[in-house]
Amino acid sequence: MLKIGCHESSSKGFLKMGETAVQIGGSTFQYFTRNPRGGKAKAWDQEDADKFLRYQEEHGLYAPLAHAPYTMNACAAKPELRVFARETMADDLARLEHIPGARYNFHPGSHVGQGAEKGIEMIAETLNEVLKPEQHTKVLLETMAGKGSEVGRSFEELRAIIDRVELSDHIGVCLDTCHVWDAGYDIAGNLDGVLDEFDRVIGLKRLNSIHLNDSMNPCGSHKDRHQKIGEGCIGLEALVNVINHPALRDLPFYLETPNELDGYQSEIALLRSRYED
Ligand code: FE
Ligand code: FE
Ligand code: ZN
Numbered sequence: 001m002l003k004i005g006c007h008e009s010s011s012k013g014f015l016k017m018g019e020t021a022v023q024i025g026g027s028t029f030q031y032f033t034r035n036p037r038g039g040k041a042k043a044w045d046q047e048d049a050d051k052f053l054r055y056q057e058e059h060g061l062y063a064p065l066a067h068a069p070y071t072m073n074a075c076a077a078k079p080e081l082r083v084f085a086r087e088t089m090a091d092d093l094a095r096l097e098h099i100p101g102a103r104y105n106f107h108p109g110s111h112v113g114q115g116a117e118k119g120i121e122m123i124a125e126t127l128n129e130v131l132k133p134e135q136h137t138k139v140l141l142e143t144m145a146g147k148g149s150e151v152g153r154s155f156e157e158l159r160a161i162i163d164r165v166e167l168s169d170h171i172g173v174c175l176d177t178c179h180v181w182d183a184g185y186d187i188a189g190n191l192d193g194v195l196d197e198f199d200r201v202i203g204l205k206r207l208n209s210i211h212l213n214d215s216m217n218p219c220g221s222h223k224d225r226h227q228k229i230g231e232g233c234i235g236l237e238a239l240v241n242v243i244n245h246p247a248l249r250d251l252p253f254y255l256e257t258p259n260e261l262d263g264y265q266s267e268i269a270l271l272r273s274r275y276e277d
Pocket of ligand 1: 067107142
């Protein structure tokens with residue numbers, strides 16, 4: 001069974017997100033834990049969470065993927081921004097303990113001129129301050145396109161972060177197909193080679209989730225502009241190979257393509273029709 005869903009608006013709560021996933025033919029979803037540009041999260045609604053968990057069970061949904069706000073920068077130069085990142089992550093993770101099986105995905109950060117090495121150290125330091133031995137939620141580092149001073153533009157940079165995290169059993173990776181392509185990994189021409197490299201550098205056992213996106217730009221462009229499935233430079237056949245690859249086919253796939261719900265519904269139907277059961 002293909003586990004697939006799309007990025008959804010969290011404004012109406014968990015139950016509504018679950019219902020929307022089912023309505024568009026999905027079996028999971030991703031959402032922002034708070035306004036993507038940062039700020040405070042809404043008050044936690046345990047009644048909504050409980051209703052969602054029952055709904056999830058009834059409909060056989062796979063647990064959602066929580067996405068941290070993308071302004072959160074664990075390796076910002078300003079100390080107060082790093083404090084904000086640490087507090088946001090700690091608060092998000094405390095909430096997620098109420099949603100079993102959910103994972104927490106975040107952009108490692110942008111080193112803003114301090115250098116990737118310094119960025120890697122600061123990101124690991126943040127994780128070392130926030131992770132708790134008893135937590136259930138896996139924290140995923142997202143593979144980045146290498147736009148600006150983004151850290152996580154190569155598998156080696158992600159590995160360097162993981163190597164510095166004490167409780168690294170809690171760490172996994174979310175591979176974004178647009179981002180790795182833009183970073184220079186040719187998943188259209190040599191998917192096996194890219195996955196071999198991922199396995200050698202990070203280890204495929206860390207790979208937890210996939211962001212399934214086409215890209216507006218050629219491989220290695222470092223742009224990070226998502227495109228609809230089959231309308232970009234990666235192309236439909238390459239993305240069909242991604243969902244069917246033996247090392248990937250059982251992972252959950254999340255669409256972050258420029259679409260409204262009807263567009264997501266069509267993409268989910270298309271990908272289901274090309275999934276080899
Ligand atoms: Fe992301
Ligand atoms: Fe992504
Ligand atoms: Zn992106």
